[in-house]
Amino acid sequence: MSFTPPQKPAEYAESELLNAILDGTFPINSSLPSERDLADQLGVTRPTLREALQRLARDGWLDIQQGKSTRVRDYWQEGSLATLSALAASPHHQSPDFVAYLLEIRLLLAPTYTRQALEAASSQIAAFLKGADLRSGEPAAFAAFDWELHHKLTGYARNPIFQLLLNGFEELYAQMGRTYFSFEECRSESQKFYRRLLECAESCDLDRAENLLRQTMRGSLDLWLRLGGQA
Amino acid sequence: MSFTPPQKPAEYAESELLNAILDGTFPINSSLPSERDLADQLGVTRPTLREALQRLARDGWLDIQQGKSTRVRDYWQEGSLATLSALAASPHHQSPDFVAYLLEIRLLLAPTYTRQALEAASSQIAAFLKGADLRSGEPAAFAAFDWELHHKLTGYARNPIFQLLLNGFEELYAQMGRTYFSFEECRSESQKFYRRLLECAESCDLDRAENLLRQTMRGSLDLWLRLGGQA
């Protein structure tokens, strides 16, 4: 049994605003009420509200300019990876298949960063893979392990942009991972993949690793497209 | 003749802090001074400082927890695309070749999003390319056009993640674009590319477009690796 702390006023304000943006109360390109009114409505003080607004603006949801009403940005066009997970989780958007889209991006990037990672640190990656403990069969454990693996791979890659980029997917990855790994077939396919990747890491076979990633990431996508309808 | 407005206190505080992080005054994993001290040192008030801190935290630079000193995060490992352009522009980091890294990522992503874009909107893309006016030969004009092209392509792509992802590169793209297009050879190669892409858009040849992007993006990377030493 665990308890969650009550939401702090700034957190509360931020999530209320975000919900209001996503549910269409404040649609794209609309103006928010004045900070004074909004703070009043939300039951927080203006400085507290402003902290929340600054955070939302930095993520790409809002455009704040002195002397003008704060505007809701077109978060599909002007958004960032920071807006992505909120969009993916929102019940107010006829959800595009975010799992498939994420897998598609991963298919494009993972072979290259894996190659670079093995080039730099194959024994460390092998050690990590050897330490894998997925006997519980819990989807959450698979999702966490998979994330950790890709995070490590991008961290070892020569191009630092891979990791910065992957970090932007952390929340979405966690959400989507639990869905994806809820299927037994997805879990067992992943276990095969980890074993094969371990072999590549131990033998330092870069070409084989790259191809393995390409096949496996494509396989994941195909598998999801087949199973996705049942989610 | 144009004037730039004076920096507002919150902006000033934010950029001073960011500089202090990047120049090692506040290194990774160090604690910042207390908000009260920091506000004093910076000559702004605490609420103002807090706004700046919230923004920096949301970008991935800081970890703020009530009751504990604010910590500088490992922005290489825990950072985001929002930290990327600051890192690329920082004189304090023995600069990895960010242009090459950016071009490498683009090589991986652009063929797919271009294909998807042409699938969805080839006449609009053709119209955009026809409207290209790069006669001035200015590097800035090339950089702006190239950005706009890729932004449009990602906007038309089926997978919305492409555009959200590209948005994270906007600042870096602008910085790097001016460097890349300062070379005449890069400019003329790009013009050729735009003409060929126009042909693909007009004939709706998806395979050819995808291959063109792959070759061109690889060509850009190779060209940069050759010329980059001279930058």
Add this chain to the structure above:
DNA sequence: TATGATTAACATGTCAGACCTCTTACCACT
């Protein structure tokens, strides 16, 4: 001596209220 409880110091989080600066619409004057 070891452990648990309490307290104090220091940190961030929030509140209330006042004033400052920017934007925009409207009006008056040339």
Add this chain to the structure above:
DNA sequence: AGTGGTAAGAGGTCTGACATGTTAATCATA
């Protein structure tokens, strides 16, 4: 029609007080 001034409404910042969370030190008890 163009320009300048004013007022209203918006966001930006300041001052100062209080609330809540963390952690180390101290005290009490077994």
